[in-house]
Amino acid sequence: DILLTQSPATLSLSPGERATLSCRASQSLGNYLTWFQQKPGQAPRLLIYHTSIRAAGIPARFSGSGSGTDFTLTISSLEPEDFALYYCLQRRDWPLTFGGGTKVEIK
Amino acid sequence: QVQLVESGGGLIRPGGSLRLSCAASGFTFSDHHMTWIRQVPGKGLQWLSYISDDTTFIKYAESVKGRFTISRDNGRNLLYLQMNSLRVEDTGIYYCARDLSPTLRAFDYWGQGTLVTVSS
Numbered sequence: 001d002i003l004l005t006q007s008p009a010t011l012s013l014s015p016g017e018r019a020t021l022s023c024r025a026s027q028s029l030g031n032y033l034t035w036f037q038q039k040p041g042q043a044p045r046l047l048i049y050h051t052s053i054r055a056a057g058i059p060a061r062f063s064g065s066g067s068g069t070d071f072t073l074t075i076s077s078l079e080p081e082d083f084a085l086y087y088c089l090q091r092r093d094w095p096l097t098f099g100g101g102t103k104v105e106i107k
Numbered sequence: 108q109v110q111l112v113e114s115g116g117g118l119i120r121p122g123g124s125l126r127l128s129c130a131a132s133g134f135t136f137s138d139h140h141m142t143w144i145r146q147v148p149g150k151g152l153q154w155l156s157y158i159s160d161d162t163t164f165i166k167y168a169e170s171v172k173g174r175f176t177i178s179r180d181n182g183r184n185l186l187y188l189q190m191n192s193l194r195v196e197d198t199g200i201y202y203c204a205r206d207l208s209p210t211l212r213a214f215d216y217w218g219q220g221t222l223v224t225v226s227s
Contacts, residue, residue, distance in 0.1 A: 032212055036152075043202055043220055044152065049213035056215070087152055091212035095168045096142075096154040 002026055002090050006099035012107040019075040021102045023088035026069070032091040033071045035064055038101075039084045047086075048073060078104070109133040109216045111203050116221030123193050123225075129186035129203030129218055137181035140164075140206040142214060143188045145199040145223075153199075156188065160209070171197075193225045 003026040013019055023033065031051040036044035046055040048064035051071060061076040075082055083106050088099040115127040129141070143155040156177040157166045165177055176189040186203050200222050204214035 034213060043217035044214075045217075046213055046215045049207070049211065049215075053213075055213065089152075089154075089214075094157075094166050096157070098152040098154065100151050 001095055002029070002093055002097050004088055004090055004097055004099035006086075006088060006102045008102060009100070010103045010105060012105050013078055014107045015078050015080055017078050019073075019078055019082070019104055021073040021075075021086055021104070023066075023071045023073070023099050024069055025071070025090060025092075027092075028068045029071075029090050029092040031067060033064070033066065034089040034091060035062075035073045036087045036089065037082075037084050038087065044087065049091075075104075109205075111205065111216055111218035113201060113203055113218040113221035116201060116223045118224045118226065119193055120227055121193060121195055121225055124189070124191045125193065125223060127188040127190065127201055127203075127221060127223075129188075131184045131186065131205070134205075136179075136184040137161075140209065141179060141186045142204050142206070143175075143177060143186075144202045144204060144214075144217075145197075146202070146220070147199045148222075150199075155201075158186070190223070193223075195225050198223060198225045 005024045007022045035048040038044045052064045063074045086102045110132045112130045140159045142157045158177045174192045178187045200220040202220045204217040207213040207215040
C-alpha cells in the first residue's frame with residue numbers, strides 16, 4: 001500500500017499568514033494527489049485534485065503543487081474559516097490511502 | 108443541487124450485519140463512480156470500497172474484503188454497503204462520495220455520514 005505522510009501534524013499560524021502543508025508518498029503518485037479540508041462535525045470538502053486543480057468554488061488562496069512523491073498545499077493568506085484539518089489522498093493505486101492529516105490552528 | 112444522504116447506521120453487536128444506503132439526487136447518478144469512506148470519530152479517514160458507474164469495476168480495502176459488499180441501483184439512485192461479520196474496529200462514521208467524472212479522480216461531493224457503532 002502507498003503510505004502518505006503529512007507534515008507537520010499541527011501548524012500554528014495567525015490569520016493573514018501563509019500556510020504550507022506537506023504530503024509525502026512512499027512511491028510515485030504521478031499527479032494523482034488530492035487535498036481535502038475538514039471542519040468539526042462536517043464531511044471532508046474537496047479542495048484540490050490532480051495535484052493542482054482547484055475544485056469548484058475553492059478560493060484562489062488555495063493552491064497545490066508537486067509531483068512524484070512530494071506534494072504541497074499552500075494557503076497564501078489564512079482566513080478565519082481556513083483553520084481546520086487537512087488531509088491528502090492518493091488516487092494512483094489501490095487501495096486508496098489517506099495521509100494522517102495536518103491541523104491548522106490559530107496561534 | 109447535488110445531495111448524498113447516508114442512512115442505515117446504528118448500534119450493532121460484534122458479528123452482526125448492517126446495510127448502509129446512500130441516496131443520491133441532483134445529478135445523473137448512473138454517470139458517476141462512487142465510494143465509501145469511514146472515519147473513526149476524532150481520527151483519520153479510511154477508504155473502504157469503490158464501484159464504477161456500471162458496476163463492472165469494484166474494489167475493497169483489505170480490512171473489509173470478504174465482509175463488506177458494495178452495490179448500487181442506478182434506477183433508484185441508491186448506493187449500498189452491506190456489512191457482515193462486524194467488528195468493534197468497524198465503528199465509525201461512514202461517508203459515501205462520488206467521483207467527479209470517469210477521468211477526473213476527485214471525490215467532489217460527500218454525504219453527511221452515518222454513524223455505525225459496533226459494541227457488545
